[in-house]
Amino acid sequence: MRFHVLTLFPEVFPGPLAHSMVGRALGKGLLSLQVSDIRAYTHDAHGTADDYQFGGGAGMVMKPEPIFEAVEAALAPYPPEQRGSIPVALTSPQGKLLDQKLAQELARAPALVIICGHYAGVDARVSQRLATHEISIGDYVLTGGELPAMVIIDTVARFVPGVVGSAENVMEDSITSGLLQHPIYTRPAEFRGLAVPEVLLSGHHARIARWRREESLRRTLAQRPDLLARADLSVEDLKFLEGLGYEVKQK
Ligand SMILES: C[S@@+](CC[C@H](N)C(=O)[O-])C[C@H]1O[C@@H](n2cnc3c(N)ncnc32)[C@H](O)[C@@H]1O
Structure with a gap:
């Protein structure tokens, strides 16, 4: 299974995902991790990926254009008939709580795209039009979606055949x-x-x-x-x- 992570902080990956069972599965090619810098999809000299909030309010908002382009680039290598079956997950404290059932469902897809938010969050058009899932890892607010992305990948990876020693171990968890x-x-x-x-x-x-x-x-x-x-x-x-x-x- 292939994970695509879109983030403003690509240097924090693979972090803990390089170790233990997930690290071994990445090494064996059972999983693959592609991390893209959202800033690479901006078109101004400063690489502006966030902007002020319409209507006023504290905190910057992540702009929609580079996120849409980064997701389109991540999906581009897949045949058009497969693209629709690849979930695009926006990390958000407002999303559906991640649980074993959701992780098992996501693990059935050939790939998973994960968008990491930051600052005050992400322009609402990303959840409206681009993301197929909005996922929260718990009822608390983190500064960014990078830790949630790692949690989602680790949880989903356990359901990918061959990642954990025996399927029995996973089902007994x-x-x-x-x-x-x-x-x-x-x-x-x-x-x-x-x-x-x-x-x-x-x-x-x-x-x-x-x-x-x-x-x-x-x-x-x-x-x-x-x-x-x-x-x-x-x-x-x-x-x-x-x-x-x-x-x-x-x-
Ligand atoms: C400071 S939070 C923004 C929270 C936003 N103002 C709100 O009230 O929904 C910045 C980013 O961290 C990530 N994040 C924070 N808490 C999260 C959680 N519990 N689950 C998943 N992602 C989370 C999301 O990507 C979010 O866009």
């Missing part, structure tokens, strides 16, 4: 599975008086699977009870949750 993941341990079996639960050392696969499921349910109830209403729960799961005080609402 918290949230993707519908619940929070059970606690995980490695050696030593005892550390500073804290022992790994005995069942995990038992070699009894069915007991281990049930323990993991129950711990996953227990954690989700304690930390993200909102997820339970949407999770795929068996009769056994519901009985276990009821024992923990969870009230099952009729759907």
Whole structure:
């Protein structure tokens, strides 16, 4: 899968994306990252990519023309019949919150174009006419879209076949599975008086699977009870949750 990032600060890439699993996938060609400087698509001697806000107000606004041109240049190498299937994502705190479902959906495309905003934001015509998606990484405001672009790429990349060791790992991740993941341990079996639960050392696969499921349910109830209403729960799961005080609402 190919990621195109359009930014006023190309030097911050690849940053953390050069490391670990995403870095290896870039090295192997499973992913590719093309970073374009939006300023390269300006047409004045000063490379002006932002301007004052119509109607007054604090902060500069990123101009539409270089962003439209940068997106058109990123899409130009793709055959016309493929262009329509390539999402163009504008990073914005006003966008749809990024979650595993959206990341999985984006990972099905052959490429993803990401526009990084800055200053007071981006001229509204970019979201009106150019972007197919407006994506927020959380209910807080950052100074620019570069960190959100990295977060989006890392999250989407995990769904690209071959990037993470096994597809099973990805599907067992918290949230993707519908619940929070059970606690995980490695050696030593005892550390500073804290022992790994005995069942995990038992070699009894069915007991281990049930323990993991129950711990996953227990954690989700304690930390993200909102997820339970949407999770795929068996009769056994519901009985276990009821024992923990969870009230099952009729759907
Ligand atoms: C300071 S913000 C502008 C916020 C804008 N004034 C508003 O209220 O929507 C500058 C840029 O950072 C990026 N950004 C900030 N917070 C973000 C978030 N939570 N998710 C995604 N992008 C964000 C966007 O690209 C945005 O255009």
